[in-house]
Amino acid sequence: MNAPAAPAVRWPRILGLLILALLLTELAARIAFWVWSGESYRNLDLYRWSPYGLVRNNPQATSNAFKINPNGFRNLETFQPRKPPDTYRVLMLGGSVLYAGLGGWYPPETRRVPTSETIAQHLAERLRADPRWAGRRVEVLNAAVNFNRIVEVSGAYLGEFINWDPDLVIVFGSANNFFHPPPEHGDGGQIVHSLASPHVWAAEFDRRANEHTLMTLLETAHLTARHYSAAAALAHKFLSKAIDAALALSERLRVRTVPLDGPAPPPAQPLSDAAFDRYVDDYLAHADAMIAAARRRQQKIVFFWEYFLAHVAPAKPMGAAEALLARHNQSHATASDREFTLRARDRVARELAAQGVELIDPWPELTAWPKQVYIDYLHYTAEGNEFMAEVLYRRIW
Amino acid sequence: MDTPKTRWIRWLALPTPEEGRMALKLAACLLLAMLLYLTDIAVRFPQDMFLYGRF
Numbered sequence: 001m002n003a004p005a006a007p008a009v010r011w012p013r014i015l016g017l018l019i020l021a022l023l024l025t026e027l028a029a030r031i032a033f034w035v036w037s038g039e040s041y042r043n044l045d046l047y048r049w050s051p052y053g054l055v056r057n058n059p060q061a062t063s064n065a066f067k068i069n070p071n072g073f074r075n076l077e078t079f080q081p082r083k084p085p086d087t088y089r090v091l092m093l094g095g096s097v098l099y100a101g102l103g104g105w106y107p108p109e110t111r112r113v114p115t116s117e118t119i120a121q122h123l124a125e126r127l128r129a130d131p132r133w134a135g136r137r138v139e140v141l142n143a144a145v146n147f148n149r150i151v152e153v154s155g156a157y158l159g160e161f162i163n164w165d166p167d168l169v170i171v172f173g174s175a176n177n178f179f180h181p182p183p184e185h186g187d188g189g190q191i192v193h194s195l196a197s198p199h200v201w202a203a204e205f206d207r208r209a210n211e212h213t214l215m216t217l218l219e220t221a222h223l224t225a226r227h228y229s230a231a232a233a234l235a236h237k238f239l240s241k242a243i244d245a246a247l248a249l250s251e252r253l254r255v256r257t258v259p260l261d262g263p264a265p266p267p268a269q270p271l272s273d274a275a276f277d278r279y280v281d282d283y284l285a286h287a288d289a290m291i292a293a294a295r296r297r298q299q300k301i302v303f304f305w306e307y308f309l310a311h312v313a314p315a316k317p318m319g320a321a322e323a324l325l326a327r328h329n330q331s332h333a334t335a336s337d338r339e340f341t342l343r344a345r346d347r348v349a350r351e352l353a354a355q356g357v358e359l360i361d362p363w364p365e366l367t368a369w370p371k372q373v374y375i376d377y378l379h380y381t382a383e384g385n386e387f388m389a390e391v392l393y394r395r396i397w
Numbered sequence: 398m399d400t401p402k403t404r405w406i407r408w409l410a411l412p413t414p415e416e417g418r419m420a421l422k423l424a425a426c427l428l429l430a431m432l433l434y435l436t437d438i439a440v441r442f443p444q445d446m447f448l449y450g451r452f
Contacts, residue, residue, distance in 0.1 A: 009419065013412050017420040203442060218434060239432050243439045 029230035041230035052159030053152040094172025098144035104377035122389030329377035
């Protein structure tokens with residue numbers, strides 16, 4: 001007698017089951033996002049590509065900490081590119097210090113600075129309370145983007161923001177140009193450092209914009225799925241974290257390195273004085289362009305110097321919490337780092353002053369202020385943001 | 398007698414364990430493909446922080 005035939009696999013049923021499971025996962029992911037951020041899922045990308053300055057903040061970013069307005073600014077209110085009549089408009093450009101970021105070592109209970117408490121918001125409150133602007137609308141635009149060097153800042157200003165017609169432009173972001181470690185000569189004698197290197201995301205931009213391969217097609221499909229599906233975004237996030245953890249583990253477990261391309265290159269050499277001047281010139285070339293354009297459009301412009309905690313720590317009175325931060329973030333404090341940074345600051349200040357432009361250097365206020373200003377190795381606490389807004393207000397107005 | 402109604406009732410019956418396992422395998426394949434793809438990106442472009450959140 002023959003055994004009864006196995007029932008046929010019903011593929012439509014399996015497909016239906018799969019779709020049902022995906023829908024339930026999507027629902028659960030959307031609930032999780034809502035609980036986490038207090039808003040419905042829109043997108044996990046923190047940035048968008050921009051023709052002027054490479055990237056901008058993504059207004060659609062779903063986050064429990066950072067709110068980005070529809071202009072891509074770290075502001076809660078929305079602004080019109082065309083300045084409304086009878087408005088005093090301040091445009092703030094820069095990197096993560098102005099954005100009020102958080103990085104390096106910090107205590108786990110640290111609270112991120114919300115969008116309502118960055119320097120720009122405190123400055124706006126201060127100006128609105130000033131009788132000199134009574135009856136006028138005051139706008140302070142926080143157009144900071146993390147990692148922005150002056151290359152990106154000047155591109156964004158010259159290509160777009162100059163047309164927003166600000167009355168005053170405040171340029172932050174010095175730390176992304178002058179930071180640990182100081183510039184060096186590379187293997188071929190070239191200068192190796194921030195301004196002389198492509199942006200860290202340049203390769204990614206090139207792949208996404210210019211490559212047309214099967215892999216980039218898959219990438220587009222993947223990113224589209226992630227854009228529309230909270231479940232795909234969550235899966236992406238967890239898998240990426242797992243991959244990074246696996247790569248870090250393999251790096252730790254590595255027994256020895258076998259050079260694949262012959263012997264290792266000789267160690268990089270510190271810059272000569274002439275090469276150092278050339279490096280600062282690269283920064284100043286962008287600053288000069290911004291100053292010239294601002295003058296042409298009758299916009300006042302000032303620059304602001306950002307200190308690493310390690311560089312002011314020897315001179316700043318500090319409480320226990322800030323001293324702990326300073327101890328944990330000493331990697332930026334080698335003698336050559338400090339010497340390079342302060343020398344760069346002095347030359348930038350001199351060159352700007354020669355053009356009648358102020359470099360707002362908060363050193364005197366910082367080194368006289370016993371309360372906590374820093375939240376990590378470079379960025380400021382909410383109170384530190386308020387403190388820096390006060391420094392700006394007193395110096396500029 | 399086999400009518401459209403009875404056919405629908407039969408179709409809506411719960412999947413068999415075998416069909417459930419098959420659906421699970423397909424879902425696992427989807428995740429594995431995503432993992433392989435992201436690993437490829439992570440190895441070839443270790444500085445991709447923009448789209449891949451290494452920030």
